[in-house]
Amino acid sequence: VNHKPPISARYADLLSEQDDPSLLNLVENLDALYTSHQLPARLERPVEAGQSAAGEQSQLSDHLPEQPGTLSSFVPQRRARWSRLNTLAAVLFTVLLVGALLGTFALVHSNRPAAPNSTPVTPVCEASPLPPFTSPLSIKSIQMMSATEGWGLTLPQGKNQQENLLHTSDGGCHWRIVSPAFYSLNSTIEYISGTTVWAVAVENSSGDTFVARTTDSGREWSYYPLNPAHGGPTLPGVIERPSVTFLTPEIGWLVVNQPNQAMPGSYGLALYHTTDGGITWKKLTSNVPFPADWAANIKLGGAGVPLTMRFLNASTGWITGTDLITESSHGQGVLLYVTHDGGLTWQPQELPLNCGVALSSAQTVMYPPQFFSQRDGLLTASSWSPLGLCVYATHDGGASWQSTSFLPFATNPQIQTDRFSPTPAPQFTDAQFGWLWEGSSYQPPDMLVTTHDGGQHWTSSHPSLPAGYNVSQVQFVSPSVGWLLANKGSGPPALFQTLDGGNTWSPIHYSYEPYVA
Amino acid sequence: MAGDTDEADLIRLAQEHPSAFASLYQRYLPRVYHYVRARLESEEEAADLTQQIFLQALDALPTYQLRGVPFAAWLFQIAHNAVSDLYRRRKSVVSWDSLPGMAHALPTQQDLDAGLIHQERLIRLKTLLARLDPAQRELLALRFAAGLSAPQIALVVGKSPAAVKKQLTRLLHTLKEQYREP
Numbered sequence: 001v002n003h004k005p006p007i008s009a010r011y012a013d014l015l016s017e018q019d020d021p022s023l024l025n026l027v028e029n030l031d032a033l034y035t036s037h038q039l040p041a042r043l044e045r046p047v048e049a050g051q052s053a054a055g056e057q058s059q060l061s062d063h064l065p066e067q068p069g070t071l072s073s074f075v076p077q078r079r080a081r082w083s084r085l086n087t088l089a090a091v092l093f094t095v096l097l098v099g100a101l102l103g104t105f106a107l108v109h110s111n112r113p114a115a116p117n118s119t120p121v122t123p124v125c126e127a128s129p130l131p132p133f134t135s136p137l138s139i140k141s142i143q144m145m146s147a148t149e150g151w152g153l154t155l156p157q158g159k160n161q162q163e164n165l166l167h168t169s170d171g172g173c174h175w176r177i178v179s180p181a182f183y184s185l186n187s188t189i190e191y192i193s194g195t196t197v198w199a200v201a202v203e204n205s206s207g208d209t210f211v212a213r214t215t216d217s218g219r220e221w222s223y224y225p226l227n228p229a230h231g232g233p234t235l236p237g238v239i240e241r242p243s244v245t246f247l248t249p250e251i252g253w254l255v256v257n258q259p260n261q262a263m264p265g266s267y268g269l270a271l272y273h274t275t276d277g278g279i280t281w282k283k284l285t286s287n288v289p290f291p292a293d294w295a296a297n298i299k300l301g302g303a304g305v306p307l308t309m310r311f312l313n314a315s316t317g318w319i320t321g322t323d324l325i326t327e328s329s330h331g332q333g334v335l336l337y338v339t340h341d342g343g344l345t346w347q348p349q350e351l352p353l354n355c356g357v358a359l360s361s362a363q364t365v366m367y368p369p370q371f372f373s374q375r376d377g378l379l380t381a382s383s384w385s386p387l388g389l390c391v392y393a394t395h396d397g398g399a400s401w402q403s404t405s406f407l408p409f410a411t412n413p414q415i416q417t418d419r420f421s422p423t424p425a426p427q428f429t430d431a432q433f434g435w436l437w438e439g440s441s442y443q444p445p446d447m448l449v450t451t452h453d454g455g456q457h458w459t460s461s462h463p464s465l466p467a468g469y470n471v472s473q474v475q476f477v478s479p480s481v482g483w484l485l486a487n488k489g490s491g492p493p494a495l496f497q498t499l500d501g502g503n504t505w506s507p508i509h510y511s512y513e514p515y516v517a
Numbered sequence: 518m519a520g521d522t523d524e525a526d527l528i529r530l531a532q533e534h535p536s537a538f539a540s541l542y543q544r545y546l547p548r549v550y551h552y553v554r555a556r557l558e559s560e561e562e563a564a565d566l567t568q569q570i571f572l573q574a575l576d577a578l579p580t581y582q583l584r585g586v587p588f589a590a591w592l593f594q595i596a597h598n599a600v601s602d603l604y605r606r607r608k609s610v611v612s613w614d615s616l617p618g619m620a621h622a623l624p625t626q627q628d629l630d631a632g633l634i635h636q637e638r639l640i641r642l643k644t645l646l647a648r649l650d651p652a653q654r655e656l657l658a659l660r661f662a663a664g665l666s667a668p669q670i671a672l673v674v675g676k677s678p679a680a681v682k683k684q685l686t687r688l689l690h691t692l693k694e695q696y697r698e699p
Contacts, residue, residue: 034661170678248523
């Protein structure tokens, strides 16, 4: 599988005229000219052996490519010192500049009304005309991975009423339909990076289930059978929406709900591990030691509470969910499970009952932790009673968690909140900035709620959209850059972008390249 | 494939442990070197500048924000500025119009295998590239040597992705017409 992608894949954006051999020949020769230089030996071997700071390596580094050592040794020390002095000067200048900008921003911010304000400014981009006989694109949801690259799903369309997978590499202005040909993706799609997706797909002709994987933004897909009869791994239950997580594009874990051999008629949770990008899976344990009644009663992705799994590195990870049944057996703390041996064994980890309110495990949903370094991470507990959420922060890689303040919610008496999700789950772009969308189920409705201090304080505001739009999704990739999907009447969903942290939203008049099989 | 390792984790790791920057270095070394080499005549000078670019990146890495500008675009902003600075400093010595001897860099065996006609075509292409203006050559170097996408190039050169895509398409079309001529 490890080979350089073909010219047609690497330069697909330049080779739209697919039948033009002259263009292909030109691109091939340009590629040859620009990449033909052999690397000087001194660059390929930047350090002497034994100079790496092995003591500083984390557990994750065991799985990284072999590292020759530090960079510093191949750079003259004098030059390095000068460079660091220059960096220091640059940092001081930047601090002064940012301070001035923040002061200006604070003045502007304090005058900004919370109610809907100005109408959106100039569109981010204009739509390209659609080819004849193509219908407009209806984006149902997006998953942006950076300021430019991201994925989307369409509303069901076409004769098969199929959802299509989309990809953008310019921040949402242009989308390509990248669904694998001749296969239908089911709801198990794991967006690993801006270019890599792992998904479960059903072959349209045979109905067989496959792992579908792309590492080049959906231009090419690889398929691996999941049916043991076709040489695939034995993964019963994988079609029923497993909980999947990837630490790197190669290393991942998967939890499925499988019949419990020891207790006929009941189900248990089995954990699998992959080191080849989800092509083959090795069973780690079929006896994840959650409370027996929990494992027996939870049907993943069905009527029960979905579990989520997240790993900090190759050894340490967490499984979170809710504990509707077993409060009495686990004291009064909110609950999550932690492993320190890559998923072989799991132990409950209790969190302090802080945030100024009494949270209990039976009334709480734990959302998966998000890490921003090997030490710093955030974790959210969402509670039915009292209704609200509490963010926990760690600065020691999840060994201990400190709670912040409690963010209370009020429900809209007209609408029942989700019985499996007391509050929206906040998402964070870094250890400080996070956001959630307070929809119509809550009071006041339709508010963008943000924090700039890791969940200690929250502020609400209405996005400044034209009248009549109902927001369906908000996503940020940094404290300033974000997107918003909104519906108006029966028209296709509209996409808006902010570059100033949600103060102003500009429409993206997106266009798309129809799928070519 | 190198791209299969989670880059975000490599960056996080390198931000905490500078020694781990070696993985990013290994991953991007060929692209950075090819980009620099496409702009400089001397192999020695290109190697020196490549080292300096990575050192600057290492120093600036703590300020790099994941989920902001893609790492490749960020790194080649540094590379682009480093090459531009060198040209500014040495304007009287090095001309923008000089292209590296790319055809000479092909391994001899490859040249033989590719055949005389192929070699002649590469030399002709090199001549065509020499006629381009510096901005056009920079665009091609970022696309083919650095392996950046049009949106990433846009971040490096400060233009819109649409404008970069348009320029690249036009440029290739023009080159194609000239290259096809006997």
